[in-house]
Amino acid sequence: TDVTDPLLAELLDLGLEAARRAGALLRDGRPDDLTVAKTKTSPIDVVTEMDIAAEKLITGFLAEHRPQDGFLGEEGASSPGTSGIRWVIDPLDGTVNYLYGRPTWAVSIAAERDGETVVGVVEAPMRGETYRAVLGGGAYAGERRLAARPSPELDQALVGTGFGYIQSRRAHQADVAQRVIPRVRDIRRGGSAAIDLCDVAAGRLDAYYERGLNPWDLAAGALIAREAGALTGGRPGEPESGELTLAASPGVFALLQELLEELGAWHD
Ligand code: IPD
Ligand code: CA
Ligand code: CA
Ligand code: CA
CATH class of the missing domain: 3.30.540.10 (Fructose-1,6-Bisphosphatase, subunit A, domain 1)
Known part of the structure; x- marks a missing residue:
């Protein structure tokens, strides 16, 4: 470089x-x-x-x-x-x-x-x-x-996610995932937010979302995803944060963001 x-x-x-x-x-x-x-x-x-x-x-x-x-x-x-x-x-x-x-x-x-x-x-x-x-x-x-994947339809998207360690939030996070699964190709829970974000950058995932990340989980990976042409954000109009972090190929981003908003993915 x-x-x-x-x-x-x-x-x-x-x-x-x-x-x-x-x-x-x-x-x-x-x-x-x-x-x-x-x-x-x-x-x-x-x-x-x-x-x-x-x-x-x-x-x-x-x-x-x-x-x-x-x-x-x-x-x-x-x-x-x-x-x-x-x-x-x-x-x-x-x-x-x-x-x-x-x-x-x-x-x-x-x-x-x-x-x-x-x-x-x-x-x-x-x-x-x-x-x-x-x-x-x-x-x-x-x-x-690195280049994010050409955007598929949301129902053809492979979506990574994660579940935070704050136990009181996990039942709701499982509920959200359960409602995302029928709307997409499949989901993955890799276990490293930084790698999930890099997978979006490298075209190994179409999208990734997670509630409850900290700055150290997402700072490097979000920049890498953006520089690879992916979009990153949180709730509609917001940047990525602990409330919600979303990274996706441009064509899937808005639809997934809308779906997560509808499902209240940021709730406790
Ligand atoms: C965790 C991982 C995991 C994510 C958790 C993070 P840690 O970070 O990134 O994928 O689901 O929210 O806390 O504790 O292994 O550095
Ligand atoms: Ca930790
Ligand atoms: Ca971490
Ligand atoms: Ca750590």
Whole structure:
């Protein structure tokens, strides 16, 4: 990729290197007897020692190169910084898959400039793929330029989704999914929001939606999806957020957004 803005080029290089190192640590350093270190919002919302180690590696590496930048990381990194750049980090997206030795997990790193996502990197070591995007510069996996799938009819769309770990919301999320299923080709629950968004970017899904994401789950992947020509958003007229995150090929986006609005997908 040719990134003309030298600051964005630097942020991309640092994000790629931090993600590569964390991905290698997670892939090569996964203990055979890996267990849950603690739980967060509910007993199914788990954290392992490796989530924490990966976040330490990433923030340590980035802070060494850019000490003035801010951080927001799932495992606790939080500082405003003074440079106008903030790193938004999910050190291990797909912890439940990782815990069970399932391959669908990723490291997600985004850089924001004055609150706008300008760089996104999603490293998926078990796929051997690294997805990246710079604002206005397209999305890539290695040399391959990513492009969202040509839009099918909604009833021919393969739709990814996820269910948050806040247990009180899950029955309604299941209800929404149950009503989406008869309207589309099929649904998938991969277990990593960052990879779901990159799958929309790469044409491996027509669309993806989820209620209850945090900024670290979606920042990098949403930029990658947009730079691949997909549309992203939340409820009608809103940007993607914890309320609702939707990414889709342009021709499916509005119809799916309408359906999710009708089903109250953002409700608790
Ligand atoms: C989770 C994954 C999952 C999604 C959850 C997220 P984590 O992130 O992205 O696919 O359904 O909402 O919390 O906890 O594995 O980083
Ligand atoms: Ca988590
Ligand atoms: Ca996550
Ligand atoms: Ca995580």
